[in-house]
Every structure is written in structure tokens, then in C-alpha cells.
Amino acid sequence: MNRIDIELRSWLGLLVVLGPVLLVAMDGSVLFLAMPAITEALSPSADESLWILDSYGFAVGALLIAFGTIGDRYGRKRLLMIGAAMFGLGSVGAAFATSPELLIAFRVLMGVAGATLLPSALAVLGTLFTDPRRRAQAIGIFAATFAAGFAIGPIVAGQLLTRFWWGSVLLINVPVVVAFLVLAPILLGEVHATGGGRIDVASVVTSSAGLLSAMYAVKHSAAQGISMSSVAAGLAGVALLGWFGRRQRRIGNPLIDFTLFGNPVFAIAMVTGFLPLAAWSATAYLAAVYLQSVLGISIADAALLAVPGALVLTVAAVVTPAVVARVGRSAALITAHFTIAMGLSLLLPTGTGGGLGWYIAATVVAGFGYGISFSVVADIAVAAVPAERAGAAAALAETGNELGNALGIALFGSLAAVLFRIHGPDLAPTLGETLRLPGVASAELDDARGAFVSGLHVVAATAATLHVVLGSVAIRVLRSRALAVRRSDPVSASRPGGAVHSRS
Numbered sequence: 001m002n003r004i005d006i007e008l009r010s011w012l013g014l015l016v017v018l019g020p021v022l023l024v025a026m027d028g029s030v031l032f033l034a035m036p037a038i039t040e041a042l043s044p045s046a047d048e049s050l051w052i053l054d055s056y057g058f059a060v061g062a063l064l065i066a067f068g069t070i071g072d073r074y075g076r077k078r079l080l081m082i083g084a085a086m087f088g089l090g091s092v093g094a095a096f097a098t099s100p101e102l103l104i105a106f107r108v109l110m111g112v113a114g115a116t117l118l119p120s121a122l123a124v125l126g127t128l129f130t131d132p133r134r135r136a137q138a139i140g141i142f143a144a145t146f147a148a149g150f151a152i153g154p155i156v157a158g159q160l161l162t163r164f165w166w167g168s169v170l171l172i173n174v175p176v177v178v179a180f181l182v183l184a185p186i187l188l189g190e191v192h193a194t195g196g197g198r199i200d201v202a203s204v205v206t207s208s209a210g211l212l213s214a215m216y217a218v219k220h221s222a223a224q225g226i227s228m229s230s231v232a233a234g235l236a237g238v239a240l241l242g243w244f245g246r247r248q249r250r251i252g253n254p255l256i257d258f259t260l261f262g263n264p265v266f267a268i269a270m271v272t273g274f275l276p277l278a279a280w281s282a283t284a285y286l287a288a289v290y291l292q293s294v295l296g297i298s299i300a301d302a303a304l305l306a307v308p309g310a311l312v313l314t315v316a317a318v319v320t321p322a323v324v325a326r327v328g329r330s331a332a333l334i335t336a337h338f339t340i341a342m343g344l345s346l347l348l349p350t351g352t353g354g355g356l357g358w359y360i361a362a363t364v365v366a367g368f369g370y371g372i373s374f375s376v377v378a379d380i381a382v383a384a385v386p387a388e389r390a391g392a393a394a395a396l397a398e399t400g401n402e403l404g405n406a407l408g409i410a411l412f413g414s415l416a417a418v419l420f421r422i423h424g425p426d427l428a429p430t431l432g433e434t435l436r437l438p439g440v441a442s443a444e445l446d447d448a449r450g451a452f453v454s455g456l457h458v459v460a461a462t463a464a465t466l467h468v469v470l471g472s473v474a475i476r477v478l479r480s481r482a483l484a485v486r487r488s489d490p491v492s493a494s495r496p497g498g499a500v501h502s503r504s
Contacts, residue, residue: 010128013187014138017121017128018145019176020084024114025149026156027091028057028405029281030169032288033157033299037166039432044100046429047219050413051104053285057406058215059111060118062208064399065255066199067116076120077188081181083116088177095167118398124188147317147374150280150405151310151367154288158303203247203255210240215410219417256396264477269381271470272333273400276340276373278408279463280366283344285409286416286456287359293431294352294449305356309363316371324376330478332376337471339369344464348457352449362460377401412463416455424451 031038031053038044044052070079087110094106121142129138157169214237220230248254261267284306291302324332343366349358381397421429425444428434434448 007134009187010134010138012183013124013128014141016180016183016187017080017124018142019180020080020087020117021121021142021145022149023087023173023176024060024117025146026153027110027114027170027173028060028402029150029153029284030157032285033154033292033302034161034166034169035285035289036292036432037161037299038103039430040436041166042097042100042103043433044103046417046433047216048100048104049430049432050219050409050417052100052107053413054215054406054409055104056107056111056114057281057402057409058208058211059108060114061399061402061406062211063112063115063204064118064402065396066204067120070116070199076124077184079116080120080124080188081184083113083120084177084180084184086110086113087117088174088181091170091173091177095170097167128188143375144314144318147371148310148314150277150374151306151313154284154306155303155310158299158306161303162298162300200247200251200253200255203244203251206240206244206247207255210237210244213237213240215407218414219410221414225421260396266381268333268470268474268477269377270396270400272336272373272474273377273381273397274404274407275463275466275470276336276370277401277404278412279340279344279467280370281405281408282412282416282459283347283366283456283463285413286459287347287363289431290350290453290456291359293435294453295354295356297356305360306363308360309367311367312364313367313371313374316368317375318371320372320375321379324379329376329380330474332372333380334471334474334478336369336372336376337467337474340366340373341369341464341467341471343367343369344460344467347460350453350456352446352453374401412459415462416452416459419455419458420448420451422451423454424448 035049035053038052039049067079067083090106090110090113094103094110097103097106156172160168160172213233217230217234217237220227220233245258248256248258261270288302291297291305292299297305320332343362343364346358346362346365349355377397377400417429420431424431424434425440425447427437427440427444427448431448431452434440435445
């Protein structure tokens with residue numbers, strides 16, 4: 001096979017790999033616009049609605065590192081094939097779910113499958129592209145596709161929901177999965193690590209159980225008030241997570257290497273991977289409900305209104321590596337935080353009587369910051385640690401993204417639910433349930449819409465404040481690191497982003 005044929009095969013292989021990557025990202029956001037339709041069809045409770053949205057992200061985030069190790073031992077292509085088949089089956093089951101519990105269960109199955117796909121897909125690129133320059137291009141396309149998937153999920157859902165029932169937003173996964181299962185054996189080679197890692201099953205189980213127990217307590221308390229069961233679940237979750245943290249420091253093959261967080265640049269990169277996706281997922285979901293249930297905008301129009309922000313986010317993710325080469329990683333990281341904060345603040349003038357212009361402006365401005373953060377975080381995390389720990393840093397960066405997507409809806413969504421329960425007309429736990437009640441006076445419906453908008457404002461203001469705080473901390477930490485590098489290595493400090501080029 002000549003060089004041209006090999007290169008063509010490599011790019012075709014990349015195209016095949018990007019299909020599952022796009023699906024995993026899209027399914028983190030594809031239900032945002034569909035939730036009013038799902039609420040109408042399945043009548044989930046307030047906390048069930050949140051589980052429908054974030055159980056997928058929890059499963060992906062909790063299992064990413066574990067499945068990365070499994071792929072090293074048993075083969076990346078094999079795991080990709082198994083994961084893609086599971087993802088397709090989970091999508092079909094979720095699309096035809098007849099109850100909230102079934103939908104949540106199938107979303108968890110999709111999340112488990114998604115956790116098998118992401119690390120293996122990225123590892124396969126190393127065999128497709130042996131030339132470092134081509135491999136860097138492929139990884140950039142991979143990152144841009146992942147970022148674009150989050151952004152276009154609601155848009156794709158909106159177009160489907162105008163023609164089909166809510167399950168169609170999940171069935172769209174099936175053709176892509178089938179194409180992957182047919183083409184992957186032809187275009188992809190098997191990948192094994194030189195030494196198979198060992199999986200600490202106790203760490204996987206306790207981290208997942210602790211996280212889910214803690215989130216159950218938060219969401220149940222937000223939707224229905226504090227109860228003995230929520231307190232017990234919360235305490236159990238905290239205890240399990242505490243035991244998990246202590247175990248990671250004792251064992252030789254930790255699931256999470258907490259010593260990496262001793263590097264302040266790495267720690268900021270991890271929080272940056274988490275917070276923007278948390279803010280984006282929560283405000284995107286709440287804004288989708290706002291457009292449909294408060295302003296009465298159709299699904300098709302709501303999807304079109306999301307296009308400008310999605311385009312800006314995708315373009316920003318694509319061009320950020322070239323910009324970083326000129327201005328440096330530190331400047332890009334700081335810019336991302338303050339731009340996101342500015343965009344989130346633009347949601348505050350929205351109201352029950354209008355606010356489309358503010359909404360579009362908010363998504364465009366914040367989208368620019370989101371695109372930068374999605375593109376640069378893993379690069380900063382890997383550059384901040386010694387080369388031999390780069391793999392662990394990259395895995396943690398990816399895990400932080402997925403947990404940010406899930407916890408954003410869980411925590412910020414719960415905050416909005418609490419505020420609605422406190423300030424709403426006290427007829428039902430959610431706006432969707434309130435609007436479906438028969439015989440409700442128009443004044444009470446107006447109160448419900450106003451309470452929801454107030455919750456959206458508080459979530460946006462809280463997320464914006466957190467971004468300002470983190471941006472300010474980043475300025476101080478990165479400036480201190482730059483000064484330290486300048487004193488110890490003037491040549492390194494003269495390069496763009498020198499503060500995070502140094503190895504700790």
C-alpha cells in the first residue's frame with residue numbers, strides 16, 4: 001500500500017471514529033429541548049426529570065478512567081465495537097421507554113457505553129496517524145467534534161421534534177452506530193498498551209455509589225424538601241466519597257491520582273474543565289425550558305435560536321489552538337472565564353414578557369468562552385505535569401468535562417428547582433407540571449413562569465460569579481508561575497504560555 005493510500009485510509013478511519021465521538025457529546029445535550037415533550041408523555045417528577053438529563057453524564061464521567069484501563073488491557077478496537085453496540089441498544093431502549101424509570105435506566109446504559117467509546121477513540125488516533133503533525137491535526141479535529149456535539153445536540157433535537165415524537169432524538173444514533181460497526185473492522189487496527197493496567201474495582205464502585213447517593217440527596221431535597229431518606233443518602237454519599245479519596249492515596253494504582261492536584265496550574269485546568277460545562281449544560285437546559293414554556297416559542301424556533309451560539313462555540317474550539325500558539329495558554333484560559341461570565345450575565349435582563357435578543361447575545365458571547373475552554377483545558381493539564389503523568393492528566397481532564405456536564409444539571413438544576421418551589425404558586429414541583437394542571441388561574445401561571453425565570457437568573461448569576469472568581473485566581477496563580485519560570489528558565493518563559501509549558 002503506497003503512502004497516499006495509507007494517508008487516505010487514516011483520514012477515513014478518523015471520520016469513522018468521529019461518529020461515536022459526536023454521538024457521545026450530542027447525547028449530553030440532545031434532551032434539553034425534548035424535556036417538555038418527555039414531561040408531557042411520561043410525567044416524570046421533578047427529581048426524575050433531573051435524573052433523565054444527568055444520569056447519562058454521571059455514568060460517562062464515573063467510568064471513563066476505568067474503561068481507559070480496560071481498553072489498554074483488552075484492546076481499544078474491541079472495546080469500541082462493544083461500546084458502540086451497547087450505545088445503539090441503549091438508544092433504542094431509551095427512545096421507546098414507557099416510564100421515567102425505564103428512560104433513566106437506558107440513559108445509564110448509554111452512559112456506560114459512552115465511557116467505553118471516548119478514551120478508546122482517542123487512543124486509536126495514535127495508530128492511524130504516526131506522523132506527529134498529522135496526529136496533532138487529528139486530535140484537534142477530535143476535540144472540535146466533541147465540542148460541536150454538545151453545541152448542536154439541542155439544534156438537531158429541535159429539527160427532529162418538529163416532525164417526529166421525542167424518541168426520535170435518540171433513534172438518530174442508530175444509523176451512525178451501524179455504519180461504525182460495519183466500517184471500523186475494515187479501517188481501524190487493534191491497539192493494546194505495552195503493559196495492561198490493573199483496575200481497582202472497589203474504587204470504581206465506591207466513587208460511583210458515593211456520587212450518585214450524594215446527588216440523589218441534593219435533587220430529592222430540592223424537589224420535595226429535606227427528608228430522612230435524603231439526609232441518609234447524603235451522609236452515605238459523603239462517607240463513600242471520603243473513603244474513596246483516602247483509598248486513592250493508599251493504593252499503588254489509584255483511579256484518580258490526587259497528587260496531581262498539588263500542581264496549582266493543573267488544579268485550575270481541572271476546575272476550568274468542570275465549571276464551564278457545568279454552567280453551559282445547566283443554562284442551556286433552563287434556557288430551552290424558558291423559550292418553550294415561558295415565552296411559548298415552538299421547538300423549531302427554539303432550535304434555530306440556538307444556532308448562533310453553537311456556531312460561535314464550534315468556531316472558537318477550532319481556531320483556539322492557532323490563537324494559543326500566538327498568545328499563550330494562560331491568556332486563553334483567563335479570557336475564557338471572563339468571557340463566559342460576561343455571556344452568562346446577559347441572561348439577567350430576560351423576563352416573562354420577552355428577552356430573545358438578550359438570550360442570543362448571551363449564547364454568542366458565552367459560546368466564545370466555552371469554545372476556548374473546551375479546546376485548551378486538556379492541553380494545559382497535560383503541559384502542567386511531568387511527561388510520564390500526561391496520560392493520567394488527560395484522562396482526568398476528560399472526566400472533569402463529563403462530570404461538569406452532569407453535575408451542572410444536578411447542582412444548578414436543583415438550585416433552580418428549590419427557588420421554583422419557594423417562589424412559585426406551590427401547585428406542582430416544576431413549571432412543566434404546573435402548566436399541565438387543569439383549571440389553574442392565569443395569575444398563578446404567571447407566578448409560576450416568573451418563579452422559573454427568577455431561578456434562571458440566580459443560576460446564571462451564580463455561575464458567572466464563580467467564573468469571575470476562578471478567572472481571578474487563574475490570573476494570580478499563572479502570574480506567579482510565570483515569574484517562577486522566568487527566574488529559573490528565561491528561554492522557556494519567552495515562549496507563548498511559558499507559565500504552563502514548564503513541567504512540575
